[in-house]
Amino acid sequence: GAGVSQSPSNKVTEKGKDVELRCDPISGHTALYWYRQSLGQGLEFLIYFQGNSAPDKSGLPSDRFSAERTGGSVSTLTIQRTQQEDSAVYLCASSSVDTQYFGPGTRLTVL
Amino acid sequence: DQQVKQNSPSLSVQEGRISILNCDYTNSMFDYFLWYKKYPAEGPTFLISISSIKDKNEDGRFTVFLNKSAKHLSLHIVPSQPGDSAVYFCAASERSGGSNYKLTFGKGTLLTVNP
Numbered sequence: 001g002a003g004v005s006q007s008p009s010n011k012v013t014e015k016g017k018d019v020e021l022r023c024d025p026i027s028g029h030t031a032l033y034w035y036r037q038s039l040g041q042g043l044e045f046l047i048y049f050q051g052n053s054a055p056d057k058s059g060l061p062s063d064r065f066s067a068e069r070t071g072g073s074v075s076t077l078t079i080q081r082t083q084q085e086d087s088a089v090y091l092c093a094s095s096s097v098d099t100q101y102f103g104p105g106t107r108l109t110v111l
Numbered sequence: 112d113q114q115v116k117q118n119s120p121s122l123s124v125q126e127g128r129i130s131i132l133n134c135d136y137t138n139s140m141f142d143y144f145l146w147y148k149k150y151p152a153e154g155p156t157f158l159i160s161i162s163s164i165k166d167k168n169e170d171g172r173f174t175v176f177l178n179k180s181a182k183h184l185s186l187h188i189v190p191s192q193p194g195d196s197a198v199y200f201c202a203a204s205e206r207s208g209g210s211n212y213k214l215t216f217g218k219g220t221l222l223t224v225n226p
Contacts, residue, residue, distance in 0.1 A: 004154065031212060042115070042200060042216035043155070056213070091154055100214065102147075102154030 002026065004103035006092050012109045013082055021077045021106045025094030032075050033100060034067055036088040043091060049075065082110045114138045115203050117217035125225055130188040132220050134201030137182065141203040145214070146175060146186045149198045158199075159186070162206070191224045198222070 005024045013019050025032050034046040045059040049069040060066070064082075069075040079086055087110045093100040116135045124130045132146075142163040147155035161168040161175045161184070168175050174187045188195055201217040 033212065035214075035216075040218065042117075042218045043202075043214070045213050045215070048212050050212070059213075093154070095212075099157045099160075100212075101157070104152065104154050 006103040023092030029094035033093040038088040115217040121221040130191045132186040143206040147200040
């Protein structure tokens with residue numbers, strides 16, 4: 001497929017466990033973004049990767065959240081010691097110039 | 112503090128009529144505005160954008176109007192079609208400030224177009 005893909009599509013975990021969410025951007029896109037959408041809210045910026053530059057992590061809500069992008073392609077968002085307030089849809093996007101193309105998201109539920 | 116506000120959580124219109132979705136912003140540094148459409152279980156899809164140097168941008172049935180003095184923008188869809196039924200998100204960024212990548216989104220408006 002030509003679009004942004006994310007896995008898993010759904011993840012249910014217990015409070016205190018760690019989770020990893022994966023994003024495969026569109027091939028050739030140098031920029032990659034993570035957002036999350038909590039229930040009834042708009043999308044909230046989390047982190048931005050651009051090429052080999054240092055990522056902008058200013059949107060990460062706490063130090064339990066981290067993300068990496070290996071080889072300038074695939075990205076993994078890791079949430080350690082999950083809390084119930086982490087429950088949300090986590091969306092990844094990529095872009096080559098300006099327009100951000102979004103994946104379908106991962107719905108995370110923390111019990 | 113919400114910097115991008117979509118005060119109408121939902122809107123219902125008849126097929127063939129005009130849909131008008133509104134968005135207000137508070138950050139005067141925003142200079143680039145976008146509308147995204149989202150269907151259930153899918154990611155948002157880019158629809159149309161406008162730079163602050165313009166007050167109108169049109170693409171087929173979709174037109175975005177920007178009123179900088181009022182910090183208000185609107186998306187007009189005419190004629191509305193049942194397939195337009197989706198959640199519409201308004202988003203903004205500070206292009207000139209070098210943060211063009213960081214989009215700030217509103218909470219969205221659910222548009223329902225009735226046949």
